[in-house]
Amino acid sequence: MTGPLNPPVTRRQAIARIGGGFGALGLAGAFAQAGLLGGVARGAEQVVPPNPLAARPPHFPARAKRVIFLFMNGGPSHIDTFDPKPKLRQYAGKDAPESMTKTNRKKKGAIMPSPFAFARRGQSGIEVSELFPEVASCIDDLCVIRSLYTDNPNHEPSLLMMNSGNMQPIRPSLGSWLTFGLGSENQNLPGFVVLCPGKPVVGPQLWSNSFLPGVFQGTHINNKTVDPERIIRDIRNRHLSPAAQREQVDLLQRLNQAHLEARGRDEPLEARIASLEIAYRMQFEARDAFDVGRESPATRALYGDGEFANACLIARRLAERGVRVTQVYYGNDQPWDDHSDILNHRNHARKSDRAVAALLRDLKSRGLLDETLVIWGGEFGRTPTSEGAKGRDHHSTGFTMWLAGGGVRGGMVHGATDELGFHAVTNRMHVHDLHATILHLMGLDHERLTFRYSGRDFRLTDVHGSVATEILA
Numbered sequence: 127m128t129g130p131l132n133p134p135v136t137r138r139q140a141i142a143r144i145g146g147g148f149g150a151l152g153l154a155g156a157f158a159q160a161g162l163l164g165g166v167a168r169g170a171e172q173v174v175p176p177n178p179l180a181a182r183p184p185h186f187p188a189r190a191k192r193v194i195f196l197f198m199n200g201g202p203s204h205i206d207t208f209d210p211k212p213k214l215r216q217y218a219g220k221d222a223p224e225s226m227t228k229t230n231r232k233k234k235g236a237i238m239p240s241p242f243a244f245a246r247r248g249q250s251g252i253e254v255s256e257l258f259p260e261v262a263s264c265i266d267d268l269c270v271i272r273s274l275y276t277d278n279p280n281h282e283p284s285l286l287m288m289n290s291g292n293m294q295p296i297r298p299s300l301g302s303w304l305t306f307g308l309g310s311e312n313q314n315l316p317g318f319v320v321l322c323p324g325k326p327v328v329g330p331q332l333w334s335n336s337f338l339p340g341v342f343q344g345t346h347i348n349n350k351t352v353d354p355e356r357i358i359r360d361i362r363n364r365h366l367s368p369a370a371q372r373e374q375v376d377l378l379q380r381l382n383q384a385h386l387e388a389r390g391r392d393e394p395l396e397a398r399i400a401s402l403e404i405a406y407r408m409q410f411e412a413r414d415a416f417d418v419g420r421e422s423p424a425t426r427a428l429y430g431d432g433e434f435a436n437a438c439l440i441a442r443r444l445a446e447r448g449v450r451v452t453q454v455y456y457g458n459d460q461p462w463d464d465h466s467d468i469l470n471h472r473n474h475a476r477k478s479d480r481a482v483a484a485l486l487r488d489l490k491s492r493g494l495l496d497e498t499l500v501i502w503g504g505e506f507g508r509t510p511t512s513e514g515a516k517g518r519d520h521h522s523t524g525f526t527m528w529l530a531g532g533g534v535r536g537g538m539v540h541g542a543t544d545e546l547g548f549h550a551v552t553n554r555m556h557v558h559d560l561h562a563t564i565l566h567l568m569g570l571d572h573e574r575l576t577f578r579y580s581g582r583d584f585r586l587t588d589v590h591g592s593v594a595t596e597i598l599a
Contacts, residue, residue, distance in 0.1 A: 178341050178400065179317050181309045184569025189533020189599070190499040191311070193304065193564065194441045195453040196482060198474075199285070199326040200462030203508035203518055204526035205547040206240045206471055209272045210253045213545040214239040214510055222511050226548040231279045231519055235511035237546070238518070241469060250537030257475035260483035266537040267486060267495070269597045270528045273541020273550035276506055276557050279522040281327045281460060284505035287557050291586045295331040298577075300561060301451035302335040302342040303586045304568060307575050311448030314411040316345035318451045319444055321437040323350040324458025333453065337579040341400040344453070347416070352436045354417040415443050428484040433457065435481035442488050445498050462504055465517040486530055499532025499567050510547045524550040527560070533567045535599045555594060562591035567598070 205211045217237040244253045247262040252270060254262035261268075276287050283293035290297040298306070301318035310317030320333045325346075333344025366374065382399045386392060418426065418439050429435045434456055441452045456462065456478060464470040482502065489495040507525025508518035524543035530536065541553035562572040565586065572591050576583040 177309075177313060178339060179305065179310045179313060181311050182307070184308060185571045185574055186569055188567070188569025190531070190567045190569075191497040192445055192449065193301075193451045193499045193501065193532075193568070194445060194485070195300075195451070195501045196438070196456075196478075196485075196503075197326075197453055198456050198462050198478075198502065198504040200456075200460035200464075201281075201284075201504040201506045201508055201520055201525075202462045202474070203240075203464070203468060203471060204272070204521075204524070204543070205508070205510055206242050206468060206518075207255050207257060207475075208253075208270050208526045208528065209543060209547060210244040210255070211240070211510065211543075211545065211547040214547070217546070222546070222548070226544070226546060235509065235513055235519070237510060238468075238512035238516075242471075248537060252537065252539055257471060258479045258482075260479045261486075264483050264486045264530070267490070267530045268528045268536060269530065269534045269538050269540060270526065271540045271555055271560075271594075271597070272524075272526045272543055273553050273555050274503075274507075274525050274527055274557070274560065275550045275554060276522045276525075279506060279520040281463070281505065281520070284520075284522060285326065285328050285332060288503075288505045289332040290334070290336070291558060291561055291588060295328065295334070296336060297584070298336040298338045298342070298586070299333050299344060300564065300586065301333060301344050301453060302338050303565070303575060304451050304570075306338050306342045306577070307565075307570050308450060308568065310450045312411075315415060315444065315447060315449055317449065318342065318344040318453075319449055320344040320346045320453045320455070321349045321440060322346065322455035322458070323348055323433045323437075326455055326458070327460055337584070338577060339396065341396075344451075349433055349437045349440065352416065352418050352440070354413040354419075411447070415447055416440055418443070425488070428488065430480040430484070432477055432481070434478050435484075438481040438485040439488075442485055442492075442494075445489065445494055446492065463520075464508070465513050465519065467516045468508070468518050469516065489531065495531035497532065499534065499564065500530040501527065501564070502529075503527030507547075521548075524548060529597070533599050535597050538597065540594065540597050553594070553596070556590065558587045558590035559592050559594060561586050563594045563597070566593045 205214070214237055218239050219236050222237055242255045242257055244255055246252065247254050248265040250266050252265045254265055276284050278284050278293055286295055287293050290299045305317035318333065326332065330346065333346065335343035379399065386395055386399065389395065414420070418436055421439065429439045437454045441454050444452045456474065462474055486495065486500065489498055503526065507521040509521045513519040524547060541555055542551060543549060544551050565572045565575060572585060572587045576585045
């Protein structure tokens, strides 16, 4: 039937609507599977958000609105930072028990106590290494998880597992899943920003969207410089006024839309079209967001100097502007990978301790910590045994991370490793459990946040994962 309310459509339009047009059916189905669409779908145009990055309600009331993941790439040693093991002194220089080392990459190496002193800090009395005196002063806001474990003691698979829930580079990253599920509160900035002065091992796959629509991929910012005119390449158009740019972008978008309608559903093209609009809007707000020079001298002094300190300050600026996920890599490559000398941890802590504590205090003073989940940790820990004379090898069967803010109970320790720090033994928490807990804090059910691809429903936690309800505030 046709009429004023039901105009006739061409064959091409009918096919486009059946196929989804601007990714409509694909995105609608994905959002519906994720439990993000309310009501009954009467047509693709009525259920698909006009902007896939538009903020969407969670599955249930969220405890956190955004995530800042401080990623210590390389793998910091748990027994030298937040998991004291005094028993190691009793066995110093002796071979580790076979039962404890059978899952290590290498069985050689003698027991090596930590060269760093631990002390009880805060009202909670949690023991923290001398490496982190500033973070230790915030310990009553931290939930220290000492019972994490993962599936492989090598960098590449462990980095992928921690960032995407799979040891192969085939799945979307945590940040992509979060922006897919929740969108972003700021449409003038990317929903998922990655700050890294270079690239870690594996590289862009760690913030990849994989089979999710391309608009959910992380935006990598090389923060080697914090000049707002240079931190994002070509952020300022030197040839056109904003009005002229808007006119040009509108024309290009109309042409792209016509091209897309002729092609039917084409996710790479859809992502390209969406990125053009975001890029146009970014040039006006991004320069402000990344300009740490706008901060007061007192705030700059609070964070200190250096790439990581500046990145932490930018992370706070992005958080208060509604960016959903910000991931801050400590440095290029794998800086915490101290095989030769664990005393190098002192240098890494010196460059990060002040900035991390400043971020926590700054968020708290602005009323943002309660709604911002801050995560600290690497892809695994390091062995209680020595490698060479004074270094430590990779260790996957027990390590430490901590969470703060965003609905997490502060001033508590969750789980434990054995008396020498080899294996998680109490309240063991796999990376899948960590991911399920993060999603839960953001108001998402990890079993409902799915995407159908290649004939099956995928999710961040695959077929695993349990929420650590004990750490919820």
